[in-house]
Amino acid sequence: MGGPLSLEAIADLVGGRLVGDGGLTIEGVSPVDEAEEARIGFVAAPRYVRYVADSRAGAFLVSSELEEALPEGAPRVVVDEAYPALRALLEHFHSEPGWHPEIHATAVIGRGVELGAGVEIGPYAVLEDEVRVGDGCRIGAHCVIGRETTIGARTRLHPHVVTYHETVIGTDVIVHSGARLGADGFGYTFVDGRHAKMPQVGRCVIEDGVEIGANTTIDRGSLGDTRVGAGTKIDNLVHLAHNVRIGALSLLAAMVGVAGSTRIGKGVWLGGQVGVRNQIEIGDGARVAVQGGVTRDVPAGETVSGYPARPHREALQREASVSRIPKLVERIRKLEKDVERLEGED
Amino acid sequence: MGGPLSLEAIADLVGGRLVGDGGLTIEGVSPVDEAEEARIGFVAAPRYVRYVADSRAGAFLVSSELEEALPEGAPRVVVDEAYPALRALLEHFHSEPGWHPEIHATAVIGRGVELGAGVEIGPYAVLEDEVRVGDGCRIGAHCVIGRETTIGARTRLHPHVVTYHETVIGTDVIVHSGARLGADGFGYTFVDGRHAKMPQVGRCVIEDGVEIGANTTIDRGSLGDTRVGAGTKIDNLVHLAHNVRIGALSLLAAMVGVAGSTRIGKGVWLGGQVGVRNQIEIGDGARVAVQGGVTRDVPAGETVSGYPARPHREALQREASVSRIPKLVERIRKLEKDVERLEGED
């Protein structure tokens, strides 16, 4: 943990504009509604402005568009981009505790396993035969690493991760507890009155810089690989089926499900609980709103929502259409009366 | 397991009204369609009435509003509230097997760990440094308890639970297998062409009397804590994101997902697969129907459904509106013909 900083030093650290007493001592950063006096309260969303008046924070880290919401003269550091500034502060005040490369005595290490330099392997981890682990990796307690799995340098597996055989994980990857990489895809063919299992012979390939959330499952390919592109981030309880391919720098929120062989581009954003059908394509930079159900290709750059997912503007128009129905019924009723009267007058 | 009871003793135990031979011997309680002769069949839902005629149960435990569905004269115990009565019977016939406080020889106990009196720690459990475990706790096989986690008295962790560092769990909590408490939230800020990870420095706090289902994930706070209120019950495969706060006595059914910083009140009910957007508020006693997608604040006491979630009455009206469209088309067509004729007559 980094030591206290003056408010002026904080302004320097985050490249912000100082208002008020630069000599104030700040010991940490807190949500605005939980801050105490030696803390700088973080104000970046309009939703939190209401907590400012009663906040006990000694100073505020505030995005420029919300600065006016602060009490006049309140000590503050004003920034254009609040989250990178917060990140810098957190890295100062909450630096990660150190760790020691060590192979725990209880780890089970198979034949032909290659371990890089400075590796940590936790209690009861199991590395099956021919596993390769890069320099500076950390394999948490109870991980089971299937045979011939390859793990790149500086990758961290939290406790209880399982990889099936031949999984490939790049460098600087973070995998959270309970993630399952490379399990068999859901593939059967109906023969002789039963669902006969299709051998699942592809791999699960995770490129550099990916983060994978807790209890997420990414299946191996059936034929060919399942692949998650570099720098893509995946939240908890996500499911990626066999042969899904995702480009670089995409974001998949919690509980997203992507069915088999679907291809997702670069910089795509999938909201929470989104589902995507099998064998479709989502173009670069597309966005799917929360709970959307994607049943057709989505062009690059498009934002879609609803089930079946449509361009978001169209989905909103449909919502509005339905809202008009009661008024339409009234207008039709009036027309019917008018026409009846007109006919009577004939 | 408790021994057999006479039907009269059962009536006494559950505070119900006896009809028929009080001397009948009952050895257990069963679903009405699976009961055998020495069993009392449980009839509390209209759905199960159809199984009554063919039931082999020797007697019935029946809620008063369903009593008439029973064959005339069938031995029975009639109660106003069926589930508390069932609970009393189950506690008699299916008492939990005893357990022995014991630290298994294979458990890995870190430095500075404090264990209360009468604690059970299963095979291969790992307690990292500075963990504190209250009196009478049971930590299942293979649990990994992160450093500085605190666990209150009489709490039970089933096998394969993981807590990240600094997690706080109250007393009398039950956590099922595969739950992950305190993993990093899904927080990034885009700098230098990549999604840079925001340090997640808050905690995951579970208050007294909470139950958490299998493979559920509750992330730590990013800044400030994630918190689940006392007596709240959470089903399997639920996801609570960073900084979610839930009040006391709420019920979250399976596969619910709640996005970051959302606040949920007391006594709230979220149906299965419900999704809730980030940074919104759901008031005390509100209810969200199954699969609902909540995108706006929900006032206290309101019931909402659908996507985007609306007051349930309004959602039903919209459903009905859509059903009317074909008829409206016909009426418009008729009007058009009438008007055309009228115009022709001019």
Place this chain on the structure above:
Amino acid sequence: MGGPLSLEAIADLVGGRLVGDGGLTIEGVSPVDEAEEARIGFVAAPRYVRYVADSRAGAFLVSSELEEALPEGAPRVVVDEAYPALRALLEHFHSEPGWHPEIHATAVIGRGVELGAGVEIGPYAVLEDEVRVGDGCRIGAHCVIGRETTIGARTRLHPHVVTYHETVIGTDVIVHSGARLGADGFGYTFVDGRHAKMPQVGRCVIEDGVEIGANTTIDRGSLGDTRVGAGTKIDNLVHLAHNVRIGALSLLAAMVGVAGSTRIGKGVWLGGQVGVRNQIEIGDGARVAVQGGVTRDVPAGETVSGYPARPHREALQREASVSRIPKLVERIRKLEKDVERLEGED
């Protein structure tokens, strides 16, 4: 791994029609867009036809209705049913690596455990008292098998599976990593100002030939059993609540959730992220489209979609109805003008 085959031998193996040089040597099977020269490229879905022209595959395994999409004269094996043919090829080229029956020295075996012949038990597996394991079973690393669990012959549990006490698993079952079988259902009754836990005293019964995906949870029954029928296949991250019963040969895609006491027939197909309410019935052979929310009984053979799920044809008609609204508004507006004019003419 099986050795190379001539194209003619492949035609024989899969019962297909050979076109082109039967003497070609094929070393494996690949997706059409990833194939190299010594590979046979697999072409079974229209979606992949576009990759054929640029494919480097030496030959193709193609379904008869797509044969015309291939370049004229391209060496190929043509079959009516592509997936069974693929399955035969994969079983040749990718035979499972052998395994050795062995009880790992670190396995913890309780009192009264019965192990069949030729059983493999992985590192750190825990078998509690009175567990019975059939001949030829494989229990992966770190599995925790609750007391009195019964596992039939040739069943395979991948690493990190947990079964609670008294779970029953049939023969030839496959359970993937992180699945939790027999955890307590979500059952409470409100007494004395709190949600009092209902004892969950039924079992979780998995019949022969079932496959269960990674991180799936299947709860034990509350009263009576939860049961998955023979040959049914369940994908990842599925939730089956207490007392759900599923017939034989059904398919549940990833992230399906089924609430308590619901009964699902034989040969039913539930698409990804489908939710099914409690205490309803889905008849044999019914199908629910992806993300469908089933709130009422579904008759045998019916296909339903949407929320609330309706017969698929009806759901499509409702979709179309909403699309008509803007035009209806125009027609009403025109009628209003016409009527106004007619009234003026009176």
